[in-house]
Amino acid sequence: xxxxxxxxxxxxxxxxxxxxxxxxxxxxxPELGVPRENIVIVSGIGCSxxxxxxxxxxxxxxxxxxxxxxxxxxxxSRPDLSVWVITxxxxxxxxxxxxxxxxxxxxxxxNVLLFNNRIYGxxxxxxxxxxxxxxxxxxxxxxxLDTPFNPVSLALGAEAGFVARTIDSDRQHxxxxxxxxxxxEGASFVEIYQNCxxxxxxxxxxxxxxxERDMRLLRMEHGEPxxxxxxxxxxxxxxxxxxxxxxxxxxxxxxxxxxxxxxxPGYAFALSRMDxxxxxxxxIGVFRDTxxxxxxxxxxxxxxxxxSRGGAEELASLLAxxxxxxxx
Amino acid sequence: xxxxxxxxxxxxxxxAGDSGDGMQLTGDRFTQETASFGNDLSTLPNFPAEIRAPAxxxxxxxxxQLHFADHDIMTPGDAPxxxxxxxxxxxxxxxxxxxxxxxxxxxxxxxxxxxxxKVGYDSDPLTDGSLAEFKVSPVPLTSMTVQALADFDISKKxxxxxxxxxxxxxxxxxxxxxxxxTLGFLKSKFAGKPEILAxxxxxxxxxxxxxxxxxxxxxxxxxxxxxxxxxxxxxITGNLAVSYGLIAGSRLSGLPLFLGSYxxxxxxxxxxxxxxxxxxxxxxxxxxxxxxxxxxALGAAFGGSLxxxxxxxxxxxxxAETLGLAVMTELPLLVIDVQRAGPSTGMPTKTEQxxxxxxxxxxxxxxxxxxxxxxxxxxxxxxxxxxxxIATKYRTPVIVLSDGYLANGSEPWRIPDVSxxxxxxxEFTTEPNGDDGEFLPYRRDPETLARPWAVPGTPGLEHRxxxxxxxxxxxxxxxxxxxHDLMVRSRQAKIDGIARDIPELEVDDPTxxxxxxxxxxGGTYGSIGAGVRRVRxxxxxxxxxxxxxxxxxxxxLGEVLGSYDRVLVPEINLGQLALLLRGRFLVDVxxxxxxxxxxxxxxxxxxxxxxxxxxV
Numbered sequence: 001x002x003x004x005x006x007x008x009x010x011x012x013x014x015x016x017x018x019x020x021x022x023x024x025x026x027x028x029x030p031e032l033g034v035p036r037e038n039i040v041i042v043s044g045i046g047c048s049x050x051x052x053x054x055x056x057x058x059x060x061x062x063x064x065x066x067x068x069x070x071x072x073x074x075x076x077s078r079p080d081l082s083v084w085v086i087t088x089x090x091x092x093x094x095x096x097x098x099x100x101x102x103x104x105x106x107x108x109x110x111n112v113l114l115f116n117n118r119i120y121g122x123x124x125x126x127x128x129x130x131x132x133x134x135x136x137x138x139x140x141x142x143x144x145l146d147t148p149f150n151p152v153s154l155a156l157g158a159e160a161g162f163v164a165r166t167i168d169s170d171r172q173h174x175x176x177x178x179x180x181x182x183x184x185e186g187a188s189f190v191e192i193y194q195n196c197x198x199x200x201x202x203x204x205x206x207x208x209x210x211x212e213r214d215m216r217l218l219r220m221e222h223g224e225p226x227x228x229x230x231x232x233x234x235x236x237x238x239x240x241x242x243x244x245x246x247x248x249x250x251x252x253x254x255x256x257x258x259x260x261x262x263x264x265p266g267y268a269f270a271l272s273r274m275d276x277x278x279x280x281x282x283x284i285g286v287f288r289d290t291x292x293x294x295x296x297x298x299x300x301x302x303x304x305x306x307x308s309r310g311g312a313e314e315l316a317s318l319l320a321x322x323x324x325x326x327x328x
Numbered sequence: 329x330x331x332x333x334x335x336x337x338x339x340x341x342x343x344a345g346d347s348g349d350g351m352q353l354t355g356d357r358f359t360q361e362t363a364s365f366g367n368d369l370s371t372l373p374n375f376p377a378e379i380r381a382p383a384x385x386x387x388x389x390x391x392x393q394l395h396f397a398d399h400d401i402m403t404p405g406d407a408p409x410x411x412x413x414x415x416x417x418x419x420x421x422x423x424x425x426x427x428x429x430x431x432x433x434x435x436x437x438x439x440x441x442x443x444x445x446k447v448g449y450d451s452d453p454l455t456d457g458s459l460a461e462f463k464v465s466p467v468p469l470t471s472m473t474v475q476a477l478a479d480f481d482i483s484k485k486x487x488x489x490x491x492x493x494x495x496x497x498x499x500x501x502x503x504x505x506x507x508x509x510t511l512g513f514l515k516s517k518f519a520g521k522p523e524i525l526a527x528x529x530x531x532x533x534x535x536x537x538x539x540x541x542x543x544x545x546x547x548x549x550x551x552x553x554x555x556x557x558x559x560x561x562x563x564i565t566g567n568l569a570v571s572y573g574l575i576a577g578s579r580l581s582g583l584p585l586f587l588g589s590y591x592x593x594x595x596x597x598x599x600x601x602x603x604x605x606x607x608x609x610x611x612x613x614x615x616x617x618x619x620x621x622x623x624x625a626l627g628a629a630f631g632g633s634l635x636x637x638x639x640x641x642x643x644x645x646x647x648a649e650t651l652g653l654a655v656m657t658e659l660p661l662l663v664i665d666v667q668r669a670g671p672s673t674g675m676p677t678k679t680e681q682x683x684x685x686x687x688x689x690x691x692x693x694x695x696x697x698x699x700x701x702x703x704x705x706x707x708x709x710x711x712x713x714x715x716x717x718i719a720t721k722y723r724t725p726v727i728v729l730s731d732g733y734l735a736n737g738s739e740p741w742r743i744p745d746v747s748x749x750x751x752x753x754x755e756f757t758t759e760p761n762g763d764d765g766e767f768l769p770y771r772r773d774p775e776t777l778a779r780p781w782a783v784p785g786t787p788g789l790e791h792r793x794x795x796x797x798x799x800x801x802x803x804x805x806x807x808x809x810x811x812h813d814l815m816v817r818s819r820q821a822k823i824d825g826i827a828r829d830i831p832e833l834e835v836d837d838p839t840x841x842x843x844x845x846x847x848x849x850g851g852t853y854g855s856i857g858a859g860v861r862r863v864r865x866x867x868x869x870x871x872x873x874x875x876x877x878x879x880x881x882x883x884x885l886g887e888v889l890g891s892y893d894r895v896l897v898p899e900i901n902l903g904q905l906a907l908l909l910r911g912r913f914l915v916d917v918x919x920x921x922x923x924x925x926x927x928x929x930x931x932x933x934x935x936x937x938x939x940x941x942x943x944v
Contacts, residue, residue, distance in 0.1 A: 006792070008804065037787040042627070045795075052792050053805065058784040060630060061794030063653050066623045069588075069615065073624030074784075077586050077611055078631040081784055099623070102616035299611060306609040314608060315579050316746045319572055323509050324562045324743065325364050327553075 004029045004036065006056045017168035017194035018047060021115065022054055024174045029055075032182055034082045041084050042071040044091040047122050048115040048194070051086040065096025068103035071110045072295075079296040082182070085112045089130040090120050093149050097129075101158035107186040108295045113178075114151055114191050115168075119200035132278070137199075152272040152287055155189040156265045162188035163268065164286045168195060169208055173219075173284065180286050186294040206279045218274065220285035225255035228281055234274075242270045244281055260289040331540070332547045338397030339503065339551060340405035343495070344422050345414030347380050347390045350492040355392025357496055357513060361505035363563035363740055366553030367396040370854065372404035372927065373736045377593065377676045384438075384446050389421040398552040402854035402861075404737060406929040412495055414438065414469070417447045428461040433498070435491070437470035465544055469494055476534035480527045490531035497535025502548050507536070559742040566705040566734035567594070569741065570638075570664055571601035573712025575608060577662075578634045580713065581720050581752040586628035587612045587636045588621040590643060593676040594732040595666040598638045618643035622650040622663065629659045630793075632756060632783035634716060636662040640732075641670045641683050644690070651725050652691045655819065657793045658770075658779045660719035660726075662712075667731040669925045678925025679732035681850050682901035687727040688879055688908070694816045696823040698722070699879040701729040703853035706741035708734060711876065713749065720754045721829075722822060723778040729878070731851040731900075733927050757782040757789065762801075767791060769803040777822035826880050833882040837871035838864065843944050845892040846937055847917070849875040849905055852928055856898060859933030866934075868941050875905070881912070889915045893944050896920060898933055 004026045012018045029039065039057040043049035045064035052059025062070050067085045075083045085103075092100050092114045103110060119137070120126040126139040130151065134143040155163045162184040166177040174192065181188040193204045206212050214229045226234035228244050233255040235245045242256065262268070268288040274281045341358070345351045352373055362369050372393040381388030395405035410431045413419040415438035426432070439454055453459050454466060473491040474484065493514075500507055511529065518525035539545050564572075578585035587610070589599040603612040611628070615621035622637040629635030639647065644665045654661045667683045669675035687699045698718050702711040711728055719726040757780035760767045769791040770779050782789040791803060799806035800814055835845070848856045853874045860872045873888060875881070889895055889909065895917040897906045906919035920936050922928065 035787065037790055038785055040630075040784045052794070056790055058790050059792040059794075060627075060657070061792065061796065062623075063649050063795055066619060066650065069620035069623030070627035070630070072615075072620070073586060073588055073613065073627030073629075073633075073635065074631045075627075076613060076624070077584065077628040077633045078784065081631070098616055099620055102620065302606045303609060303611070304607055306607050312579075312746045315576060318575065318605070318608070319743050319746070320560060320562070322562050323360050323364050324560050325366055326560045327366065327556045327558050 004055050004057065006054055008053045010054050011050070012047060013198050015197035016047070017117065017196070018051075018115065020168045020171065021174065021192060021194060022051065024171045025178065026055065028175050028178045031179070032082065038080060039082045039084070040074060041086060042067045042074065043086040044096055045122070046088040046091045047196075048086055048088040049091060065091055065094070066099060067091070068096060068099040068110070068112065072103050072106070072108045075108050075110050076296050076299055079109065079300060083110045085110055087112065087114050088121075089114065089116045089118060089128045089151070093129040093151060093154070101154070104155055104158040104160040104187050104189060106295045107161060107292060109186055111181045111188045112190065114189065115194040116151060116191050117194045117196040117200055118148075118203050119196050121196050121199055125199035150272055150275070151191045153269060156269050156272060156288065160189045161186050161288070161290045161292055162286070163288045164189070165191045165193070165284050167193045167204065167207060167284060177286065180289065184289060185291055204279075207282055216279055216282055218281050218283040220258045220260070220271070220283050220287065222258055222260045222286065222289075224258055225252070226258050227255070240266060240270055242274055260286045262288075263290055333504070334547050334549050336549050336551050337399065338395065338401065339410065339549065340393065340395045340408045341410045341412070341499065342391055342393040342408035342422060342425075343412045344389055344391040344418035345492070346383050346417070347376060347378065347388050348383065349390070349414045350489070351390045351392050351414070354492045354496050355394060357510045358499060358505065359394050359563060359738060360509050360513070361500060361507065362394065362396045363561070364509050365506055366556075367398065367551055368400045368554035368556060368740060369394060369396040369563070369738075370401055370404045371395075371738045372733065374926070375677055384415055384417050384443050386417050386421050386447055389417050391418070391422060396551060398554050400554060400556065402857040403927065403930055406931050412499065414491070414495070416443050416449055416453075419453065420447045420449065423459075426462060429463065431463045431465065432459060433465045433467060433495075435469035435495075436466045437468045467498070467538075467544070472534065472538065473531050476530055477527050480523060480530070482523050482527050486524060487527065490528050493528045493531040494535035494538075497532040498539045501536045501539030502545065504548055504550050507532075556740065557742065561740045561742055563738050564706055564709075564741040565597075565736055565738045566702065566708040566730055567597040567666070567736070568601060569706055569708035570712050570728070570730060571598050573709040574602065574634075574636055574662070574716070575605060575610060576709070576749060577713050577716030577752065578610070580749055581634060581716055581754050583632065583634040583720070583754055585610045585636065586625060586633040587638065588615050588624035588628070589613070589638045590615050590618045590621045592618070592640045592643050594668055594735045595638045595640050595643075595664065597735070598664065598666075618646035619650060622647040622661075626650055626654050626657075626659060626661055629654075629661050630657070630784070632781075634662070634720070635660065636664065638664040638666070640666050640668045640676070641686075642673060644683060644686060648691050651697065652693065652695050653795045654725040655691070655695045655697060656795050656798065658723045658819075659781070660723055662715050662719055663725060663727045664712075665727060665729050666735045667729055669923070675925050677732065679851065679927065680900050680923060680925065681729065681731055681852070682904065682923070683729060684849075684878065684901065684904040685907070687729055694820060696820050697879065698724060698726045698823055698826055699729060700726065701850035701876060701878055702734060703850060703874055703876060705734050705737050705739050707876070709741070713752070717750065717752050718826060720752060721778065722776055722826060723781055724823065729850055734851045754781070756786065758786055760788060768801045769793065770798050771801045772818065772822075777818060777825060824880050827883045830877050830880075830882060832884040833873050833875065833888055835871050835873045835888055839869050842869040842871040843893040844869075844896060844937065844941050845871045845873060845888070845894070846896045846898065847873050847875065847889075848898055849878060852898060852900060855928035855930055855933055858930030859928070859937055862930060862934035863937045863941070866938070868938055870937055870941060878905070886913045889913050889917070894918060894940050896937060896940050898928060898936070900928070
């Protein structure tokens with residue numbers, strides 16, 4: 001059976017970006033080649049966190065922000081499983097920010113999908129850690145005072161080995177990023193721009209409108225020059241910063257060739273800063289794809305295959321260790 | 329010169345000095361010598377939370393008390409017969425605890441004008457007559473150690489540092505302790521530093537020789553081995569016993585052990601100990617915070633491990649939400665709370681038993697959780713196994729309330745025969761349980777009311793769990809009023825039902841006609857027992873019972889409470905068990921409480937018990 005739909009009725013608002021992501025995810029799972037019983041979806045709290053109920057795999061809809069911690073225990077103790085964390089900008093970056101950064105730096109073998117709609121949906125419309133400064137919401141009638149997080153910059157700063165970004169409405173791109181994330185050994189972090197039609201509609205409209213999007217989207221392909229539309233591309237400045245220039249002016253050879261495998265995260269970080277201000281140029285695709293030993297592997301190494309060993313004698317000798325004496 | 333050897337039946341010694349003087353190590357080594365000699369013993373380490381408080385100050389005093397005897401004893405003792413004071417601060421901080429006639433061995437080198445002034449002594453207590461009621465033995469410990477090590481190629485500082493070994497050598501001579509263990513210990517501790525090793529061995533020997541030759545110590549003492557039940561023994565602290573109990577629980581249940589933990593006093597030693605045993609399949613995860621520690625343990629439990637988290641009060645508070653999730657998802661989880669004095673940071677290195685009501689009720693909603701409490705350091709081993717049994721059989725989080733006194737205190741432990749430990753094998757669900765061949769993750773076992781434990785990787789049993797109310801049987805999200813009422817009552821009934829599966833409360837009433845019962849729980853067992861013994865020796869009639877299961881209570885508790893005229897409940901809190909007993913059984917128990925960060929004294933409890941008897 002190739003169908004990963006569960007028997008539960010999907011309940012998101014009409015037009016929610018989550019439907020598209022769910023459909024792409026359900027469509028992608030069969031090609032993952034992992035039996036459904038070995039897939040576990042762990043989520044926190046929020047609209048996106050309803051995800052596990054709609055997939056016919058194992059799943060846990062846990063508590064607000066804690067999914068990366070729960071997934072860490074599961075993945076570290078069960079390296080045979082494919083573990084996916086579904087979270088949102090409030091769940092993953094606000095209440096659960098600490099768990100997210102530590103799971104990434106440890107390189108636990110989990111895939112984190114962060115649905116970023118730049119608003120609190122389930123609690124009905126407060127500003128989130130990714131809302132733009134000055135955002136007018138119910139809890140910020142005079143505009144929010146917070147500087148937002150850039151989730152990709154944050155993940156890179158947390159030593160994530162795999163960092164990518166994609167968009168809910170581009171199923172093909174979304175699927176290709178999921179594939180790359182799944183192929184990556186260790187923690188992978190995927191930011192998915194996701195539209196909330198009720199509380200933050202059209203937040204990503206500049207990236208979706210056919211007239212505008214080609215001027216803004218920067219599709220990263222490993223080994224290929226970074227282009228924006230047909231006439232412009234990305235060049236590197238004196239301090240390693242990246243900027244967009246006319247190809248006619250700088251010449252084709254000046255364009256930066258995307259290298260997702262660079263060990264140093266500085267370049268990927270510079271790429272992540274290109275979307276300021278207000279989605280001027282938005283890189284999508286894989287920012288960084290590097291490998292280092294995973295937490296689960298390192299832990300298994302320290303166990304030294306201990307699981308298959310040991311019996312009553314081993315326990316008895318542990319208990320009888322140290323200085324002992326005998327009373328007759 | 330042959331010296332007189334005097335027979336004693338028991339001795340209480342307290343070593344006291346600066347945090348940097350190595351008093352915990354000295355006490356621990358003396359304890360190991362005493363244990364290997366075969367005395368019964370009980371210890372009370374007492375140290376500041378600061379790693380190194382300013383030298384020579386009262387807050388910097390660290391002490392270690394040891395009670396050892398030729399018969400079975402229950403507490404570290406009320407008042408020391410012997411105080412070893414390494415400086416004026418150590419004397420000042422401890423002298424009020426000494427009974428008249430006690431021996432005080434002081435390190436005179438540290439009794440300088442400046443050191444005396446630092447702790448507020450206007451005159452030198454060694455000469456002003458204020459210690460007249462004690463037998464004072466002035467010993468220049470520091471200078472004699474430095475002198476003994478004059479030929480060694482070590483710094484003066486290192487030589488001075490060895491003075492605790494000189495003191496240990498002297499005390500080991502005084503009480504005729506076997507020394508092989510300490511010599512072996514030093515050899516392995518300083519294996520990489522031959523000069524320091526030689527210096528410590530020499531200091532220890534010098535202390536021993538000083539005792540044997542000096543006129544100041546005319547008598548040495550002998551305390552015969554105690555007649556403990558036959559078996560092989562070792563000395564064990566509560567934290568070590570919990571660690572071994574958890575490993576045993578893992579082996580007996582066949583589940584791999586996963587510990588998610590965040591460092592916190594006084595629980596960290598469990599994390600340290602379990603981290604040593606990776607080769608036994610023990611996974612330890614030092615989490616980014618208390619929440620992640622319990623979260624990872626619950627994630628591992630979902631995957632089929634024996635999930636454990638260890639903490640103390642402030643960490644318990646942070647774990648409450650995840651405990652609620654464990655209640656809702658009905659997964660096994662062990663939570664070890666090594667209680668310390670609170671609220672907030674409180675006094676991290678001091679003991680208390682004030683987390684009982686938090687363990688019982690500290691979660692949102694109706695959220696019942698079994699609560700267990702060990703009664704002695706070695707009982708921590710059995711309690712960890714019992715917690716494993718209940719958690720896995722009933723698919724529930726279980727809270728174990730240890731405390732700082734049990735955690736760091738030690739006593740002899742008869743090492744159990746592994747074959748006598750209970751079989752706790754767990755069988756995961758592998759087949760659908762529904763009438764139409766479907767899997768119902770919340771269809772309960774009719775007897776235990778536990779739900780099936782089907783772990784990821786099991787084909788055909790894929791299911792989703794979580795914190796939103798579960799539909800009976802299916803586990804699907806449910807907001808149905810009737811279903812919620814049913815599920816709340818079912819979760820409660822499951823925990824209540826455990827009462828049928830735990831031993832009845834045993835009452836110790838030698839004469840059979842006592843009218844007063846003393847009922848305690850957790851770490852106060854020894855103090856209460858010692859107090860009760862005193863009362864009985866004086867002819868008083870009193871019954872004693874001690875709770876290890878706090879939720880649910882043993883099935884006969886109500887009946888026991890009803891069969892005495894008065895029930896006295898001593899606790900190191902402001903009456904938390906008393907509140908539960910009054911609420912549950914409508915019995916007007918007498919609550920006796922004290923929260924000084926220290927265990928009860930036996931003498932004090934004996935007085936309280938006698939008073940209650942006199943009023944009946």
